[in-house]
Amino acid sequence: MMRCLAVLLSSLALAACGADKAVEPAKPHRSPSAAAVIRAWADALRGGDVARAAGFFALPSVVSNGTPPIVLRTPDEVRTFNESLPCGAVLQRTYREGRYTAAVFRLTERPGPGRCGTGTGASARTAFVVRDGKIRQWRRLAQPEAPPAPVV
Secondary structure, three states: OOOHHOOOOOHHHHHHOOOOOOOOOOOOOOOOOOOHHHHHHHHHHHHHHHHHHHHEEEEEEEEEEOOOOEEOHHHHHHHHHHHHHHOOEEEHHHHHHOOOEEEEEEEEOOHHHHHHHHHHOOOOEEEEEOOOOOOEEEEOOOOOOOOOOOOO
């Protein structure tokens, strides 16, 4: 009996030795929100940092800028796509549209080879699929039609 009691007390003493060093469970990795990724991408592009803007795209990714969908498979293709955008943009708002996050931008000039010209100040909409902090799809959306004038 004494031997069992000694073993039990020893076990309790050993268990208590590390009790003050509680192990915290690992916090799950949280990807940034789609809106945060879209804002960071737009800010990088507007600032003329095409390499940083391109870094927000997954490989492969799908883009459509008034064209049929194009699959970008290499970093060079992603960089070329970002360079081809003549305007910078300020994110004004995002909203869900099915599986997409739609973004409304105000177009701006940006450093680089392109010029926004008469597009400066205009509104533009793009649909994004963002997963794990990366843009998987970038699709330009048509501007909504102006509401019809009231019949008088």
